[in-house]
Amino acid sequence: MNPPEEAPSSFGRYLVWTLPAFNVLIAIAAQILVPRILQLGLSERDYTTYIALTSVSAYVGLGEGGVLVSLLRELSARHGAGDRAGFFLEARRSRKLFVIAALIGGVLATTALATQTHALGDRGGWFLAGALALVLAAMADVAFGSFQTAMLYSTGRFLVGQLAGAATVVVPMTSLVVALLVTKNLTTAIWAQAFAWFGLSCARGVHAASVYRSETKGIEPVGTTSPLVTVVGPGALLKLSEVLQTASYPHLLSVLAPAFIPGAIPARTYANATKLVTQQFVNLLQVHVTRELAGDAEARARARTNYELAATFLTSSQLLQLAVAAALAKPVFHAWLPNQEPYLATLLPGVLAWQALLAACLPADILFVATGHMRLLGMIRFVATAVGLATVAVTLGVAGRAALGVGLCVSAMPLFGFGLWGELSLLQEVAPPRWQTILRYSLALAAAVSCTTFGSHPWLAAATCGGAALVGLPRSARKLWRLIRN
Numbered sequence: 039m040n041p042p043e044e045a046p047s048s049f050g051r052y053l054v055w056t057l058p059a060f061n062v063l064i065a066i067a068a069q070i071l072v073p074r075i076l077q078l079g080l081s082e083r084d085y086t087t088y089i090a091l092t093s094v095s096a097y098v099g100l101g102e103g104g105v106l107v108s109l110l111r112e113l114s115a116r117h118g119a120g121d122r123a124g125f126f127l128e129a130r131r132s133r134k135l136f137v138i139a140a141l142i143g144g145v146l147a148t149t150a151l152a153t154q155t156h157a158l159g160d161r162g163g164w165f166l167a168g169a170l171a172l173v174l175a176a177m178a179d180v181a182f183g184s185f186q187t188a189m190l191y192s193t194g195r196f197l198v199g200q201l202a203g204a205a206t207v208v209v210p211m212t213s214l215v216v217a218l219l220v221t222k223n224l225t226t227a228i229w230a231q232a233f234a235w236f237g238l239s240c241a242r243g244v245h246a247a248s249v250y251r252s253e254t255k256g257i258e259p260v261g262t263t264s265p266l267v268t269v270v271g272p273g274a275l276l277k278l279s280e281v282l283q284t285a286s287y288p289h290l291l292s293v294l295a296p297a298f299i300p301g302a303i304p305a306r307t308y309a310n311a312t313k314l315v316t317q318q319f320v321n322l323l324q325v326h327v328t329r330e331l332a333g334d335a336e337a338r339a340r341a342r343t344n345y346e347l348a349a350t351f352l353t354s355s356q357l358l359q360l361a362v363a364a365a366l367a368k369p370v371f372h373a374w375l376p377n378q379e380p381y382l383a384t385l386l387p388g389v390l391a392w393q394a395l396l397a398a399c400l401p402a403d404i405l406f407v408a409t410g411h412m413r414l415l416g417m418i419r420f421v422a423t424a425v426g427l428a429t430v431a432v433t434l435g436v437a438g439r440a441a442l443g444v445g446l447c448v449s450a451m452p453l454f455g456f457g458l459w460g461e462l463s464l465l466q467e468v469a470p471p472r473w474q475t476i477l478r479y480s481l482a483l484a485a486a487v488s489c490t491t492f493g494s495h496p497w498l499a500a501a502t503c504g505g506a507a508l509v510g511l512p513r514s515a516r517k518l519w520r521l522i523r524n
Contacts, residue, residue: 069307072211073300074374075218082300082377084224087161089299090154090292091169091228096285097150098143098176100278109135111407113192117253125192126254132188133250140181147173153293165225171232178236179206182243189249202242210235279419283449286427287442295434295441301378301385302442308367309389312359316352316400327408331468338468341408346470347517349401353478354511356397357485361504364390364489364496381439383493388443390489390499395450398482399457405465415456422452447486454479481506 076085109132116125151169183206190199213234217227287306291299330341367386371379378385406415426449433441458479461469469475488502 070374071215073304077300077375077377080224086292086296086299088224089288089303093285093289094147094150094154095172095176096281097147098173098180099281100143100146110188110192113188117192122257126257129250129254133185136185137181140177143180144173144177168225168228168232172228175232175235178239182239186242186246189246193253205238209238279416279423282423290427290430298439301381301439304375304378305385305389306442308363309393312356312363312393313396316356327404331408342468345404347514349470350478350510351514352401353397353482354507354514357503358507358511360390360393360485361500361507364492364500364503384440385443387490387492388440388447390492391486392446392450394482394486394489395454398479399453402457402461405468406460409465409468418452418456422449425449481509
């Protein structure tokens with residue numbers, strides 16, 4: 039029998055649900071500072087080199103093969119259902135799987151490093167050693183950091199999990215920024231980031247081990263674990279698509295059109311900032327909904343109500359952020375990256391439309407993962423990313439700097455259609471009423487169409503996104519506030 043869980047204090051509840059916003063501010067600050075320091079403080083070539091290097095280190099995540107999301111779901115369901123013996127078995131196996139995943143990812147990233155010789159090869163041995171150190175730090179993050187994330191979230195330690203996630207962003211990026219400001223040398227900054235990231239990952243591994251011992255103390259590991267193929271398989275394509283989305287677009291540009299990177303990647307960053315709050319809450323709510331769907335009838339009903347509220351609020355808030363981003367694009371780039379300001383009409387329409395489409399379908403990830411449809415979701419995401427990459431490669435010669443935005447917008451279309459279909463049919467039992475789903479997707483589609491006109495009518499794009507957001511935001515915000523208070 040499970041011991042009763044201690045109810046969190048009011049301060050703890052507020053902190054758990056506001057930390058995602060704090061994490062977003064950290065991420066935005068980092069993504070603003072690094073391009074500005076590198077492009078204006080050093081050179082556009084240094085920025086291109088840094089993007090090429092980070093795209094390579096991101097390939098370490100391919101080795102994980104979806105283990106984290108799959109194991110997190112498995113561990114959350116077993117812990118939420120009170121199956122502590124099964125939880126023990128899965129947790130023990132997960133430690134080994136994360137180490138194996140890190141080793142595989144290291145091989146993949148090192149192989150990808152060989153394709154970046156044009157960007158990295160002429161900077162000397164010390165820089166190349168720093169690049170390998172960054173890959174090693176990413177491996178430690180997968181091996182130790184992922185295990186800590188699985189332990190914390192699956193056992194309901196959401197606050198500590200959020201704090202650990204914030205530290206993972208703050209510590210390495212602060213080290214990079216400080217080193218750049220002090221030394222004005224990219225090589226030194228890469229080494230500083232690698233050391234900070236590796237040290238933090240090791241510390242997270244030590245803490246994860248203590249949580250593991252605490253949760254499994256006195257438990258007899260009887261029974262069997264789920265077949266490995268059912269644990270790794272469902273999340274494999276999901277993870278592959280996630281890594282490809284992060285790494286392959288800048289990697290492709292660095293190989294085919296490196297001159298476009300200083301404008302195209304910051305434009306993607308600018309639009310993607312509107313998704314950061316949504317993504318943070320989607321990650322957190324996946325665990326909540328998974329645990330509740332593993333409970334009794336009352337818990338499952340609560341899961342559906344919470345998702346209905348979350349989907350409306352997250353879509354509306356992201357559309358509102360898009361409206362603000364469209365309205366402020368010109369002054370923001372004028373102050374942030376004035377060298378890219380002349381290209382805004384080319385760079386932004388596609389990436390803004392991309393985020394408008396994702397605003398509707400991204401919350402559906404909560405239900406697809408919670409109900410165990412990760413393999414299907416991963417397949418669609420992989421196909422969408424592959425289509426987007428192919429579109430970028432084909433349109434580079436015609437669209438120029440706009441190619442990345444066109445490709446990303448095209449990649450969102452399968453996700454949009456799949457999310458709508460899923461909520462209306464496959465997930466109907468746990469999804470919101472049909473009319474709410476159709477309204478949410480229709481508003482996002484109208485916003486996406488308006489965003490494609492940003493180049494000639496920026497205020498039309500901003501006004502349409504804002505109007506679509508205000509349809510559902512006030513009511514959902516009031517209900518969300520009551521839910522957090524209670």
